[in-house]
Amino acid sequence: MTVSVNEFIPETANTLIEEVMERSGQNLLSCYQCRRCAAGCPVAEETGYVTPDRLIRMIMLGDYENALNNPLVWKCVSCYTCGTRCPNGIHTARITETMKKLAKENHLQPERLKVVNFHGTFINSGIRWGRVNEMEFMGLYELKNTFPDINQFNFKPVIEELKTQARLAKAMLKKKRLHFGFELVKGRREIKKLYKKIKKLRKKL
Amino acid sequence: MEMAYYPGCTLHASSSLYDVQIRLIFEKLGINLKEIDDWNCCGATSAGKVDDFLAVAMPARNIGIAEAAGFSEVMIPCSSCYSRTLVAKHHLIDNPALKEQINEELSGKIQGHIKVSSILEVLLARVASGDIDEITGKKLKGLKPVCYYGCLQTRFPYNVPVPDDVENPQGMETILKVIGVKALDWSYKTDCCGASASINDEDTAMNLMARIMKDAVARGANCMVVTCPMCQLNMDVYQDKFCEAHNIAERLPVFFITELIGLAMDISLSELQVDRHFIDGVALLKGLDPA
Ligand code: SF4
Ligand code: SF4
Numbered sequence: 066m067t068v069s070v071n072e073f074i075p076e077t078a079n080t081l082i083e084e085v086m087e088r089s090g091q092n093l094l095s096c097y098q099c100r101r102c103a104a105g106c107p108v109a110e111e112t113g114y115v116t117p118d119r120l121i122r123m124i125m126l127g128d129y130e131n132a133l134n135n136p137l138v139w140k141c142v143s144c145y146t147c148g149t150r151c152p153n154g155i156h157t158a159r160i161t162e163t164m165k166k167l168a169k170e171n172h173l174q175p176e177r178l179k180v181v182n183f184h185g186t187f188i189n190s191g192i193r194w195g196r197v198n199e200m201e202f203m204g205l206y207e208l209k210n211t212f213p214d215i216n217q218f219n220f221k222p223v224i225e226e227l228k229t230q231a232r233l234a235k236a237m238l239k240k241k242r243l244h245f246g247f248e249l250v251k252g253r254r255e256i257k258k259l260y261k262k263i264k265k266l267r268k269k270l
Numbered sequence: 271m272e273m274a275y276y277p278g279c280t281l282h283a284s285s286s287l288y289d290v291q292i293r294l295i296f297e298k299l300g301i302n303l304k305e306i307d308d309w310n311c312c313g314a315t316s317a318g319k320v321d322d323f324l325a326v327a328m329p330a331r332n333i334g335i336a337e338a339a340g341f342s343e344v345m346i347p348c349s350s351c352y353s354r355t356l357v358a359k360h361h362l363i364d365n366p367a368l369k370e371q372i373n374e375e376l377s378g379k380i381q382g383h384i385k386v387s388s389i390l391e392v393l394l395a396r397v398a399s400g401d402i403d404e405i406t407g408k409k410l411k412g413l414k415p416v417c418y419y420g421c422l423q424t425r426f427p428y429n430v431p432v433p434d435d436v437e438n439p440q441g442m443e444t445i446l447k448v449i450g451v452k453a454l455d456w457s458y459k460t461d462c463c464g465a466s467a468s469i470n471d472e473d474t475a476m477n478l479m480a481r482i483m484k485d486a487v488a489r490g491a492n493c494m495v496v497t498c499p500m501c502q503l504n505m506d507v508y509q510d511k512f513c514e515a516h517n518i519a520e521r522l523p524v525f526f527i528t529e530l531i532g533l534a535m536d537i538s539l540s541e542l543q544v545d546r547h548f549i550d551g552v553a554l555l556k557g558l559d560p561a
Contacts (some may be wrong), residue, residue, distance in 0.1 A: 088322065090428075107461060107462050107478055107481075108474060108478075110477075111473075111474055111477070139471075140471065140474055142462050142464055142465060142467050142474070142475075142478070143315055143318070143319075143421075143427075143465075144421040144425070144461075144462035145421055145422075145425035145426065145427055146421075146425065146462070148425070148427060149424075149425045149436050156427045158427055159318070159427050162318045162319045165319050166319070166320070166321070166322075177470070177471060179470040179471065180470045180471060182470070183316070183466055183469060183470040184315075184316035184319045184320050184466075185316075185320060187314065187316040187466075188313065188316050188317055188320045188321070188324065190311075191279075191310070191311035191313060191314075191316075191317075191328065192324070195308075195310040195311065196279050196282070196310060196311045197279045197311050197314075198279075198283070199279070199280075199283045199284055206469075233507070236507070236548065237284065237507070240545075240546050240547070240548055241543075241546050242284045242285070242287075242503075242507075242546060243284070244282070244283035244284060244286065246282075246283075248279075248282060250308055250309070250310045251308050252308050252310070252331065252377065253310060255331055255375050255376055255377065256310060256324075256327060256328060256331060258375045259323075259327050259372060259375045260321075260323070260324060260327070262375070263323045263327075263371075
């Protein structure tokens with residue numbers, strides 16, 4: 066395995082670590098690189114060089130670009146194993162979640178667009194109707210996933226994707242696990258209002 | 271007794287069999303579940319990846335409604351909803367300014383004292399009181415399950431009171447023992463099934479699930495028992511797929527703990543809707559010795 070050398074970028078080091086610590090609520094400075102987190106991470110074999118300890122290191126060094134776009138940020142399944150085992154209680158899942166949001170705010174192309182589409186669509190549905198209605202949610206999610214291809218007149222992957230989902234839907238239907246009802250929450254405006262308010266407040270800062 | 275109940279979105283949709291089973295067995299236990307009025311989605315595992323304020327505000331509204339209605343305990347069967355609601359409650363306790371800010375827009379105001387319980391905590395209290403033993407006349411013999419807890423029953427991204435051992439929980443094993451079932455020991459009870467990765471990062475999720483399955487098979491299990499609808503759906507719906515991809519010949523039905531308890535209470539398999547699993551569990555349960 067080739068080990069890449071992390072780059073120290075003094076101009077961004079302070080701002081990056083401060084922002085991540087503040088937003089994730091994790092004290093990254095207490096990390097002493099014992100790598101207990103790396104030993105238990107279930108996706109470690111798929112994230113290559115980047116394990117939780119190394120993500121923390123990248124952030125500390127101010128390596129903005131690599132810290133925002135690396136396999137761990139997009140493959141972390143938020144299982145909280147690293148966080149409960151870390152002798153310093155650092156929850157890397159909260160850090161990867163923060164990096165996802167930072168990437169979006171900085172308009173960076175994510176390594177896994179589907180992950181962004183999934184969580185974004187889920188929350189939009191949840192806020193719009195008050196509850197996530199599985200059929201509507203899955204439809205919108207697939208629309209988002211296939212949109213870039215449709216836009217390029219690239220229909221083959223679109224058809225493949227739709228076929229896979231149709232097979233799943235058919236099997237779900239057979240087991241009576243597909244639900245056609247649509248649920249609406251009367252008080253959904255309360256959350257929408259709160260969200261609007263907080264967004265306004267953030268803009269002022 | 272009355273208890274607030276938060277089913278969450280999946281229990282009103284793809285996992286409605288779990289909702290049915292819960293209502294059936296709780297009725298027999300004499301617990302009157304009251305669904306939180308006009309509850310909303312808790313944000314599940316997505317909110318924390320989209321907006322941290324929403325991750326607290328969404329479950330907060332449900333807490334507020336339940337507290338305003340005078341409940342002292344809410345039971346949440348889905349691990350994700352349970353984890354999100356419990357974490358939100360403690361965020362609000364630790365941050366009174368945030369609580370104030372959220373309360374301004376809520377018609378049901380949050381106090382922050384309601385007990386947020388997983389289904390295991392509620393059932394374990396009924397094991398301790400002897401209630402479950404008393405009404406489960408039938409003891410199930412011939413089941414060799416592994417209990418699968420997944421991530422969110424014992425691991426939380428925030429400082430909350432943890433209900434069971436983090437790495438080796440025993441809640442399900444304790445309950446099953448009362449109905450005559452001895453669960454097998456194994457190493458993957460708190461490993462991750464990938465959750466939503468089964469839809470947005472398929473290969474990763476299939477890898478994770480295959481590892482869990484391999485250990486269950488190696489231990490000689492003939493079924494899996496869960497409490498989380500997300501774990502259930504993943505391990506059940508994708509089982510053929512990940513087993514084929516990872517050369518696993520065996521298949522294991524994935525039961526909700528409520529269907530085994532229900533069966534021990536002499537509720538019929540059809541009432542429990544056991545036929546709604548992808549990997550058939552009806553044959554195994556029908557073949558059990560009623561003792
Ligand atoms: S376990 Fe904690 S202290 Fe050790 S390397 Fe990982 S994050 Fe750092
Ligand atoms: S929370 Fe993420 S980084 Fe931590 S062990 Fe789980 S998958 Fe790995």
